Amino acid sequence: MSAPWADAAGTPRSRPPVGGRGWLLAAAGIALITATPLAVALMSLLNPDREVWEHLAQHVLPRVLVNTAWLVVAVSVLTGIIGASLAWLTATCEFPGRRFFNWALLLPLAVPGYVLAFALAGLLEYTGTVQTAMRHTFGDAAGLPDIGARAASIATLTLALFPYVYLIARHAFATQGVRALEVARSMGMSPARGFRRVALPMARPWIATGVALVAMETLADFGTVSVFNYDTFTTAIYQAWFALFSLDAALQLASVLLLLVALAVVTERRFRGRARFEAVGSAAAGQRINLARRPALAASAYCSVVFLIAFLLPVLQLLAWAVQTYPAEFDPRYLSFATRSVVLGLSAALLIVTLAVLLAYAVRLRPGASTSVLARAATLGYAIPGAVLAVGFFVAVAGMGDALTVLARWLAGPGAAPVVLTGTVLTLLLAYSARFLAVGHGPVESAMQRIRPSLDDAARGMGVAGFSLLRRVHLPILGAGIATAALLVFVDVMKELPITLMTRPFGWDTLSVRVFQLTSEGHWQRASVPALAIVLAGLIPVLALNRRSG
Amino acid sequence: MLTIEGLVHAYADERVLEGIDFTLEPGRIGCLLGPSGCGKTTVLRCVAGFERPAAGRITAAGRQLSGPGLHLAPEHRHIGMVFQDYALMPHLDVAGNVAFGLGRGSRAGRDRHAPRVAELLALVGLPGLERRFPHELSGGQQQRVALARALAPEPALLLLDEPFSNLDASLRERLAIEVRDILKALGTTALVVTHDHQDAFAVADDVGVLNAGRLLQWDTAYNVYHRPANRFVAGFVGQGVWLPGVVRSPGTVETAIATATGRMTQPLPTGTEVELLLRPDDVIHDDGSALKARVVNRRFRGPQFLYDLVMPNGQRLLSAVPSHHNHAIGEMIGIRIETEHMVVFPRTEAIGGVGPAHAIVIE
Numbered sequence: 001m002s003a004p005w006a007d008a009a010g011t012p013r014s015r016p017p018v019g020g021r022g023w024l025l026a027a028a029g030i031a032l033i034t035a036t037p038l039a040v041a042l043m044s045l046l047n048p049d050r051e052v053w054e055h056l057a058q059h060v061l062p063r064v065l066v067n068t069a070w071l072v073v074a075v076s077v078l079t080g081i082i083g084a085s086l087a088w089l090t091a092t093c094e095f096p097g098r099r100f101f102n103w104a105l106l107l108p109l110a111v112p113g114y115v116l117a118f119a120l121a122g123l124l125e126y127t128g129t130v131q132t133a134m135r136h137t138f139g140d141a142a143g144l145p146d147i148g149a150r151a152a153s154i155a156t157l158t159l160a161l162f163p164y165v166y167l168i169a170r171h172a173f174a175t176q177g178v179r180a181l182e183v184a185r186s187m188g189m190s191p192a193r194g195f196r197r198v199a200l201p202m203a204r205p206w207i208a209t210g211v212a213l214v215a216m217e218t219l220a221d222f223g224t225v226s227v228f229n230y231d232t233f234t235t236a237i238y239q240a241w242f243a244l245f246s247l248d249a250a251l252q253l254a255s256v257l258l259l260l261v262a263l264a265v266v267t268e269r270r271f272r273g274r275a276r277f278e279a280v281g282s283a284a285a286g287q288r289i290n291l292a293r294r295p296a297l298a299a300s301a302y303c304s305v306v307f308l309i310a311f312l313l314p315v316l317q318l319l320a321w322a323v324q325t326y327p328a329e330f331d332p333r334y335l336s337f338a339t340r341s342v343v344l345g346l347s348a349a350l351l352i353v354t355l356a357v358l359l360a361y362a363v364r365l366r367p368g369a370s371t372s373v374l375a376r377a378a379t380l381g382y383a384i385p386g387a388v389l390a391v392g393f394f395v396a397v398a399g400m401g402d403a404l405t406v407l408a409r410w411l412a413g414p415g416a417a418p419v420v421l422t423g424t425v426l427t428l429l430l431a432y433s434a435r436f437l438a439v440g441h442g443p444v445e446s447a448m449q450r451i452r453p454s455l456d457d458a459a460r461g462m463g464v465a466g467f468s469l470l471r472r473v474h475l476p477i478l479g480a481g482i483a484t485a486a487l488l489v490f491v492d493v494m495k496e497l498p499i500t501l502m503t504r505p506f507g508w509d510t511l512s513v514r515v516f517q518l519t520s521e522g523h524w525q526r527a528s529v530p531a532l533a534i535v536l537a538g539l540i541p542v543l544a545l546n547r548r549s550g
Numbered sequence: 551m552l553t554i555e556g557l558v559h560a561y562a563d564e565r566v567l568e569g570i571d572f573t574l575e576p577g578r579i580g581c582l583l584g585p586s587g588c589g590k591t592t593v594l595r596c597v598a599g600f601e602r603p604a605a606g607r608i609t610a611a612g613r614q615l616s617g618p619g620l621h622l623a624p625e626h627r628h629i630g631m632v633f634q635d636y637a638l639m640p641h642l643d644v645a646g647n648v649a650f651g652l653g654r655g656s657r658a659g660r661d662r663h664a665p666r667v668a669e670l671l672a673l674v675g676l677p678g679l680e681r682r683f684p685h686e687l688s689g690g691q692q693q694r695v696a697l698a699r700a701l702a703p704e705p706a707l708l709l710l711d712e713p714f715s716n717l718d719a720s721l722r723e724r725l726a727i728e729v730r731d732i733l734k735a736l737g738t739t740a741l742v743v744t745h746d747h748q749d750a751f752a753v754a755d756d757v758g759v760l761n762a763g764r765l766l767q768w769d770t771a772y773n774v775y776h777r778p779a780n781r782f783v784a785g786f787v788g789q790g791v792w793l794p795g796v797v798r799s800p801g802t803v804e805t806a807i808a809t810a811t812g813r814m815t816q817p818l819p820t821g822t823e824v825e826l827l828l829r830p831d832d833v834i835h836d837d838g839s840a841l842k843a844r845v846v847n848r849r850f851r852g853p854q855f856l857y858d859l860v861m862p863n864g865q866r867l868l869s870a871v872p873s874h875h876n877h878a879i880g881e882m883i884g885i886r887i888e889t890e891h892m893v894v895f896p897r898t899e900a901i902g903g904v905g906p907a908h909a910i911v912i913e
Contacts, residue, residue, distance in 0.1 A: 450640055457598070461598055464625065
């Protein structure tokens with residue numbers, strides 16, 4: 001007899017759900033947060049305002065589409081090449097400085113694109129540090145060519161985002177280990193050929209995932225392209241909303257951008273193909289390919305150049321500016337910028353971690369297709385650009401306010417004051433939740449996986465149940481995951497720009513908003529002080545990540 | 551000590567247990583044996599209280615745990631359990647795990663329970679490992695910690711779910727004997743679940759064989775092997791070959807290859823057509839015997855060879871022979887049939903199409 005609930009050893013595998021219907025409702029409620037802006041965008045896509053649409057189709061869409069396509073394709077290809085090659089070098093080869101670059105190449109993760117953009121521009125523009133030095137040394141004719149907004153945006157986003165591919169591909173190369181390459185060598189392939197025929201194809205699903213993340217981040221980017229005045233969907237949404245004051249146009253653009261995101265997601269699925277995430281053999285560490293002198297020096301030089309341009313030089317530039325401008329620039333206002341950033345980060349972290357824990361328990365206590373679909377839907381928001389979430393939630397929250405106003409007037413008569421929710425932190429927190437729930441859910445979910453059902457049974461068998469079970473078993477095991485989740489969300493919110501900029505309550509300037517305001521007016525030196533604060537916060541999770549994977 | 555009456559359990563619409571009855575006397579070690587999915591783990595989980603039976607009564611130490619309108623929560627049963635995956639708390643060290651069921655997990659309790667923890671770790675052969683964490687232990691060590699943890703609150707009854715299935719073969723038997731010695735030294739009543747009859751015989755006093763949600767036999771380990779209640783039990787607890795034969799007199803069965811004598815498992819009238827079970831140890835290698843069989847295959851088992859034999863009439867046999875008798879495949883060897891316990895069933899009970907030259911080999 002083979003029963004569907006029994007595995008080979010005869011242990012019941014999926015038991016009837018123990019949680020009540022409330023858990024299903026909780027999961028549905030959390031998924032509803034992400035579904036709201038999607039529904040708003042979809043409705044606008046299905047009911048286009050003809051006048052608005054014609055204006056956009058004539059004056060905005062062609063340029064924005066071309067610009068966005070260039071950006072996404074170029075940044076994806078370049079980050080794929082740079083990220084995968086660096087990952088392969090540090091994971092499987094031995095060369096001077098490898099151990100340092102192994103973790104140092106993750107440091108650019110701490111620098112948001114909009115900070116890297118103005119730091120690099122400050123370094124390299126005509127009046128910048130590098131060109132001034134060149135003119136000093138070689139005479140007035142010396143200098144760098146002007147590469148234009150498109151190339152500048154592509155280069156900056158590539159340098160800011162390649163660590164995603166690097167991190168994921170490095171894991172792939174390290175775990176597939178030298179074993180796979182040894183198989184190739186035993187069949188008479190040279191190391192280079194083995195890389196092409198074995199290591200690269202095996203790492204392909206990971207590289208594709210990394211590149212897909214980069215493509216989504218590129219589509220979502222608002223700050224970097226703003227610095228270079230390169231018009232993409234996100235800047236067009238901002239322009240339509242805050243320069244033309246047309247929320248309809250912003251919403252139309254947002255819904256088209258959402259289609260592009262969907263396209264990117266589907267493309268990634270297709271490209272990943274049927275390849276599976278599996279390692280061959282165990283990770284045999286230490287057995288690296290010893291590069292000969294010349295290739296080894298070339299590898300060191302390559303890593304150094306990327307590290308210098310993507311992290312060290314920009315950060316040094318920020319430091320230099322900060323030292324110059326700090327006495328004049330720093331005033332009590334900065335305390336309030338920083339306080340708001342921290343308060344927003346903490347409240348978002350608290351809210352999102354709570355939602356993530358509820359979601360993880362819903363899946364645990366009511367296992368089944370419905371909760372797992374809801375959990376996947378709820379964590380879809382990481383793919384939706386902040387600008388889209390900002391518009392979508394603004395419209396939804398405005399609708400909520402109108403509905404409440406109608407209710408209030410029905411209850412208290414026509415004289416009741418209108419309910420206005422749009423200028424509150426509600427929009428902000430909802431949009432943060434949608435965008436960063438996946439970030440918070442990941443660590444909580446993987447901690448939850450460690451609490452096997454038999455742990456609950458074992459504890460109950462020893463008389464430990466109910467709240468005592470939660471305190472003595474669940475919380476200690478979940479604790480580290482919850483802390484990681486809170487830290488990641490906190491830092492992401494500190495760095496976040498488009499949602500904060502577009503939906504913050506009046507006068508609620510944060511560090512990131514301050515950076516945007518100063519850079520859009522060309523005050524790059526002055527922007528260095530808040531930018532450095534953001535970079536410092538961003539370094540915390542990167543260093544923690546390194547310590548764990550090191 | 552533990553009494554189970556008419557236990558029925560169902561998941562959704564599917565019945566997993568169809569009325570289980572047995573009694574385990576105080577101080578004895580019982581074992582539920584059966585193939586995957588037969589329901590043996592479900593019985594264990596019903597006793598522990600993790601599953602709610604659809605019908606039936608469970609009584610332990612004079613206290614009713616489950617019955618009509620009654621289902622005591624697992625945390626109130628005072629029953630210890632060792633889980634198949636050990637279920638050690640990953641965030642607690644060995645001492646914390648062993649003391650888990652002793653107190654409320656406070657720091658003061660930790661010091662108070664230290665002597666008891668040390669005593670238990672010494673008992674299971676892991677003295678001094680208090681500060682290790684579960685992931686720093688081998689599978690066998692984790693198993694021992696799980697046992698110490700389950701024994702710590704001095705449970706009235708200890709349940710062990712497939713306790714040896716995650717261990718490699720060389721460790722299984724040694725640990726099974728060790729666990730038996732520990733339980734016997736403490737006088738603990740225990741119920742073990744396993745799918746391996748060797749584990750069952752190594753650890754248990756009483757063995758119950760389950761199939762498809764029914765308990766086919768509940769008896770001493772010796773009787774289950776030598777006096778199986780039916781053909782399924784006979785097949786599940788060891789190897790052998792079914793031989794068609796006829797009862798010639800009480801204690802004598804005539805078959806195509808030889809006449810066997812011994813004590814029959816059930817009294818059957820003369821002339822009854824029967825199936826006789828010949829286990830490998832019933833077929834003795836004897837060079838002086840006139841009965842010859844050809845070796846068609848052989849497996850080296852260390853102290854023994856297990857020979858696959860075929861008789862001139864096509865009948866297959868299994869024979870366990872001390873391994874210094876080294877015969878090549880194809881060789882003819884002498885055998886004699888020595889059946890002290892004759893496991894016989896009337897031929898109407900036969901499973902499958904059994905003809906004279908077509909016997910069923912169970913391995």
